[in-house]
Amino acid sequence: MMILSISLIPVMIKIIHQKITSIKLERKYKAGAYYQITKTPYTLVERDTGKYGEYLTYQCLKKFEAIGGKFLFNLYLPKGEGQTTEVDILLIGPKGLFVLESKNYSGWIFGEEKQKYWRQIFPRGKGRSHTEYFYNPMRQNQTHIKSLKALLDPVIPIYSIIVFSDRCELKSVPMDSDEEFIVQRGELASLITALWDQSDSRAFHEDEINHLYVQLYPYTQVSAEVKEKHLTDVQHRG
Numbered sequence: 001m002m003i004l005s006i007s008l009i010p011v012m013i014k015i016i017h018q019k020i021t022s023i024k025l026e027r028k029y030k031a032g033a034y035y036q037i038t039k040t041p042y043t044l045v046e047r048d049t050g051k052y053g054e055y056l057t058y059q060c061l062k063k064f065e066a067i068g069g070k071f072l073f074n075l076y077l078p079k080g081e082g083q084t085t086e087v088d089i090l091l092i093g094p095k096g097l098f099v100l101e102s103k104n105y106s107g108w109i110f111g112e113e114k115q116k117y118w119r120q121i122f123p124r125g126k127g128r129s130h131t132e133y134f135y136n137p138m139r140q141n142q143t144h145i146k147s148l149k150a151l152l153d154p155v156i157p158i159y160s161i162i163v164f165s166d167r168c169e170l171k172s173v174p175m176d177s178d179e180e181f182i183v184q185r186g187e188l189a190s191l192i193t194a195l196w197d198q199s200d201s202r203a204f205h206e207d208e209i210n211h212l213y214v215q216l217y218p219y220t221q222v223s224a225e226v227k228e229k230h231l232t233d234v235q236h237r238g
Contacts, residue, residue, distance in 0.1 A: 089102060090216065160181065163185055
């Protein structure tokens with residue numbers, strides 16, 4: 001029995017270490033804006049590919065909070081006819097609004113600006129592959145931005161950013177424009193830093209950023225019925 005107990009010591013140490021690490025991660029998570037707004041438990045975020053991608057994107061950009069940025073997540077904005085459009089991540093900064101559509105995908109990504117659906121291809125070797133289709137994320141963000149402009153001053157600088165996981169490979173996607181960008185998560189902070197620094201002029205001062213935050217925050221706190229209807233509408237859209 002003594003030999004068995006001694007042999008279990010490394011296993012117990014590993015379990016304790018994993019528990020301590022888990023506690024630290026959850027504590028860090030709860031201190032951040034993503035949890036403060038979504039109230040989603042860390043255990044659920046870990047198991048949900050989409051939510052985990054949003055959280056990782058926030059982690060990449062968290063440093064912008066220190067220089068005047070504020071984040072909102074999962075905004076259900078009205079788009080007419082009783083329907084809503086969901087903004088994954090909104091960064092409100094001195095230089096404008098950054099609307100981020102998070103795609104935490106793997107595989108190869110193919111798409112064109114005018115196509116309704118893009119392709120996610122999973123190579124399986126020997127010339128075989130499996131293809132999944134997803135709605136054009138550029139169109140998604142264009143709808144998000146249209147809804148934002150209907151609520152806010154339409155001349156506000158707004159940047160559309162599609163964020164793909166570093167696990168995928170962007171095989172063929174549209175080129176960036178002045179206000180629309182498609183990047184992988186590892187490139188995101190550099191992109192926003194460049195946009196943040198490209199002009200000396202400020203779109204918003206601190207009180208204006210706070211006003212926008214307060215104005216848009218209620219759209220992150222909608223009822224379960226609104227979320228369920230949104231999901232149903234998206235499914236019916238095909």
